Amino acid sequence: MRNDELLIADRDYARLAALARGDVLADELGRATVLPLARMPENVVRMHSRVTYQIEGAGDRREVELVFPEEADAAAGKVSVLAPVGAALLGLEEGQSIDWAFFPDGNVRRLRVLRTEAPAD
Secondary structure, three states, X not given: OOOOOEEEEHHHHHHHHHHOOOOHHHHHHHOEEEEOXXXXXXXXXXXXXXXXXXXXXXXXXXXXXXXXXXXXXXXXXXXXXXXXXXXXXXXXXXXXXXXXXXXXXXXXXXXXXXEEEOOOO
């Protein structure tokens, strides 16, 4: 997969498109390649994936589950796809990174996916 390519399962895309309203998620969906769920690689972040990621230069790793907004629970490590980090993670492959500009200081950081565990469908 190219570094700028995002893959999204068709089942996820249909539900996500209804949530996107001219925001970061809409931008991500607009540049995504939609695949049938059966053809989605196991190492690509999709809805209900467990993801370990790192903000390069910051050193700390975080593990989250990417969920729909009504399932979000920060204490349980469930991050909404509408949250800036959730939208950034969606569709990325293990090892892939993305420049992420959602920081109070206005600086861009590079977010890298270290590990992805596909959901048990």
